[in-house]
Amino acid sequence: MSHHDERTFVMVKPDGVQRGLIGEIVSRFEDRGLKLVGGKFMRIDEELAHEHYGEHEGKPFFEGLVEFITSGPVFAMVWEGADATRQVRSMMGETDPAESAPGTIRGDLGLDLGQNVIHGSDHEDEGANEREIALFFDEDELVDWDLGTAEWVYEDAGDH
Template identity: 80%
Template sequence: MSHHDERTFVMVKPDGVQRGLVGDIVSRFEARGLKLVGAKFMQVDDDLAHDHYGEHEGKPFFEGLVEFITSGPVFAMVWEGADAVRQVRSMVGETDPADSPPGTIRGDYGLDLGHNVIHASAPMEDEDDVPPNEREIGLFFDEEELVDWGLDSAAWIYEEESH
């Protein structure tokens, strides 16, 4: 990983998996020029769901989040690239699909706030916190599950000083 690259966590939620959107979502990130460095098809258990959504514990919608994310399989991924957190978030769209423009994943596939197809790590809010992308990657992946590899097309995606 170059010093300009960062990694971010993305998860196709149970509704996206059930609707057969995994392949299209993966191809969107690949076409953007991001590099897939980890992926797994998995069932989220209650403990992982509580850890993942821990910042929402005590809020009225918390139990619904846990129930939904554990209701079916998900496709968890780690993507790498320059400014990956911000790049991915712009591709995903707003949490509420109604606020997401066409061309974003949620704008194209989501209709409901609770079933919005995809999760992506948020940008860091507080400099003293562990960045959300690093925290979420650590929850879903062990370091040895992530593959460090060279993307041959990087020279065609980034200006020389960017990679």
């Protein structure tokens, strides 16, 4: 990873997978200039769901979250780029698609709070990225590689 890069965890939720939106979502991040360093098509089991949503345990909506995230396959990914977590969050839109601007992933592809297509690490939660990446990926499942277009995405990419 070069000095300005950060990795962030992103997941296409079961509704996004069912609606055939994986390609659309991946394309948006690629178009933006982010680099995919890990991807996994998988079913989340109860145990992983409980770990992933651990902070919400005991809240009234917790069981619904677990039930939904385990209801079908998901596509888990790790993206890398400058300030990647904040970039991805702004591209996703608000948690509630109804409040998300057109042009964002949720603003274009979602209508309902419970089925909001995508999850991304919270840039305001220190360590959320590392925690979520480690939950879903082993270190050897993440690939270090050079994006050929980097010099056309970052003005200083040719300098180091």
